Every structure is written in C-alpha cells, then in structure tokens.
Amino acid sequence: xxxxxxxxxxxxxxxxxxxxxxxxxxxxxxxxxxxxxxxxxxxxxxxxxxxxxxxxxxxxxxxxxxxxxxxxxxxxxxxxxxxxxxxxxxxxxxxxxxxxxxxxxxxxxxxxxxxxxxxxxxxxxxxxxxxxxxxxxxxxxxxxxxxxxxxxxxxxxxxxxxxxxxxxxxxxxxxxxxxxxxxxxxxxxxxxxxxxxxxxxxxxxxxxxxxxxxxxxxxxxxxxxxxxxxxxxxxxxxxxxxxxxxxxxxxxxxxxxxxxxxxxxxxxxxxxxxxxxxxxxxxxxxxxxxxxxxxxxx
Ligand SMILES: [Zn+2]
Numbered sequence: 001x002x003x004x005x006x007x008x009x010x011x012x013x014x015x016x017x018x019x020x021x022x023x024x025x026x027x028x029x030x031x032x033x034x035x036x037x038x039x040x041x042x043x044x045x046x047x048x049x050x051x052x053x054x055x056x057x058x059x060x061x062x063x064x065x066x067x068x069x070x071x072x073x074x075x076x077x078x079x080x081x082x083x084x085x086x087x088x089x090x091x092x093x094x095x096x097x098x099x100x101x102x103x104x105x106x107x108x109x110x111x112x113x114x115x116x117x118x119x120x121x122x123x124x125x126x127x128x129x130x131x132x133x134x135x136x137x138x139x140x141x142x143x144x145x146x147x148x149x150x151x152x153x154x155x156x157x158x159x160x161x162x163x164x165x166x167x168x169x170x171x172x173x174x175x176x177x178x179x180x181x182x183x184x185x186x187x188x189x190x191x192x193x194x195x196x197x198x199x200x201x202x203x204x205x206x207x208x209x210x211x212x213x214x215x216x217x218x219x220x221x222x223x224x225x226x227x228x229x230x231x232x233x234x235x236x237x238x239x240x241x242x243x244x245x246x247x248x249x250x251x252x253x254x255x256x257x258x259x260x261x262x263x264x265x266x267x268x269x270x271x272x273x274x275x276x277x278x279x280x281x282x283x284x285x286x287x288x289x290x291x292x293x294x295x296x297x298x
C-alpha cells in the first residue's frame with residue numbers, strides 16, 4: 001500500500017482530499033497484501049462488496065465494510081474529519097485542544113470528547129519497550145500548589161509518577177507517566193515493572209518507598225533532590241507536560257488524567273518518528289490496538 005509518510009499539511013490535504021480516500025486507506029491497512037479472511041466462516045476468497053472497498057465472502061456472502069471492527073466504525077462524523085483530527089493529534093507538536101477540534105471541525109463538544117477518549121485509549125503504552133540506560137524517576141502534583149507532604153491526601157490535586165531516560169549531552173530519551181493515588185511502594189512498583197528495564201541505572205530522591213524497590217532494581221541509586229536541581233531534565237519534562245495540559249485542557253478530572261498522560265507520552269516518545277506517526281496511529285485505530293497488541297516506536 002501507499003503509506004502516508006510526511007509532516008507536510010499540504011501533502012496531507014492532497015493525499016486525503018475526500019472521505020473516500022480515507023476509506024480506501026483504512027481498507028488497505030485492514031486487508032494488507034490483499035489477505036482476507038471471512039469473519040463468519042473463515043473462507044479466504046472474496047469478491048467486491050456492496051459499498052466502496054467492502055468485501056464479500058464468496059462462500060457465505062457476508063459483506064464486510066472497511067470500517068467494520070475498527071475504531072472508525074460508528075463514529076458520528078465523516079472520515080475526512082476523523083483523519084484530520086488524528087493528524088493534528090499526532091503530528092502537531094502540542095496536539096490539538098478539544099476546543100480547537102470543536103471549532104475547526106464543526107463537531108459538538110461531546111462528540112469530540114468521545115473521539116478523543118477513543119484515541120487516547122490506543123495511545124496507551126504497550127509496555128513492551130521499557131526505558132533503559134540512565135532513568136530518573138520522581139512524582140509531581142497536577143492542578144494545585146506544589147508543596148505538601150508525601151503520603152497525605154492531595155485533595156483535588158493529582159499525583160503522577162514520571163520516568164525519563166537521560167541521554168548524554170543533555171538530551172532526553174523516552175518518558176512514561178502514570179497517575180497514582182499515593183507514592184507508596186505498592187503503586188510505584190507496578191509502574192517500574194511496566195516501564196523501566198531491570199538493568200536501568202535508576203535515580204530517585206531519598207523517599208523511602210523507592211528504597212524498597214532495590215530488591216528488583218539493583219542499580220537504583222537514591223540522591224538528594226535539592227529541590228529538583230539534581231533532576232534538572234526531569235523537571236523540565238514535568239514543566240513541559242504541565243504547560244501543555246494547561247493549554248489543552250483546563251480542568252482535568254482524576255478520571256481522565258491517565259488519558260492525557262498517555263496522549264502526551266505517545267507523541268513525545270515518537271517525536272523523532274514524525275513522518276510515520278500518523279500512519280502508526282491510524283493503523284492502531286484500524287486494528288483496534290489497545291495495550292497488549294501495540295507497536296511502540298517506529
Ligand atoms: Zn464467509
């Protein structure tokens with residue numbers, strides 16, 4: 001198939017000028033290399049179906065549309081709009097706010113919100129590519145003043161744990177974030193296990209909960225945070241995330257926090273693969289890829 005590989009908006013507009021172009025693109029991803037297996041009877045022979053790009057099983061006559069079983073099925077606006085929103089969510093450095101989606105694409109707030117939630121669902125990490133090398137970990141609060149003792153109730157503030165690969169010469173690697181209730185070992189350990197390689201050279205501050213993880217993470221080193229000065233890269237990353245969230249969504253409830261963390265990390269971790277990020281996201285939409293079947297990078 002002719003895979004879309006560009007970050008140029010004009011090229012995008014020419015490549016996808018109608019909803020039919022988008023439907024064809026979906027069909028090409030879904031039935032790559034012309035491989036077809038009937039969902040009803042397993043037969044692999046097909047003929048042209050009733051709708052554009054749909055396929056009809058030659059044995060049981062089941063007619064399957066290109067969007068059937070994908071996350072493009074049953075969306076209440078046209079595919080061209082959906083493709084433009086996916087493009088903005090993946091290629092634009094800061095994605096797109098729900099307000100912008102609403103006004104730029106004439107979609108109601110509720111519809112736009114539902115679609116964004118769907119997309120955030122497939123932006124979730126597959127947990128197949130843990131962070132490696134030098135990895136810094138800390139927690140931060142979203143939606144309120146920073147100060148406050150650990151282990152206490154955070155009120156309306158949201159507590160987030162973040163891990164970031166620190167590369168040579170001040171460069172940042174990949175990053176993951178997770179919304180947690182408390183900075184306890186019970187909540188920190190699953191985050192470590194999901195996102196940090198056991199061989200990584202992890203650095204954290206002196207918080208006691210991190211010490212308990214040394215049984216699995218033998219290279220974990222605890223240093224004084226010195227108000228974040230010793231975790232400079234990590235704190236730049238936290239500031240960038242908070243700035244983005246403020247610009248995109250003013251009041252992010254606890255329920256929706258993880259979706260925004262996933263969305264941010266999805267784009268951030270693929271910032272060096274922008275040519276293919278739109279295609280990868282569309283592919284995940286077509287195959288309905290959620291946490292266990294996704295491809296992470298590339
Ligand atoms: Zn069949």
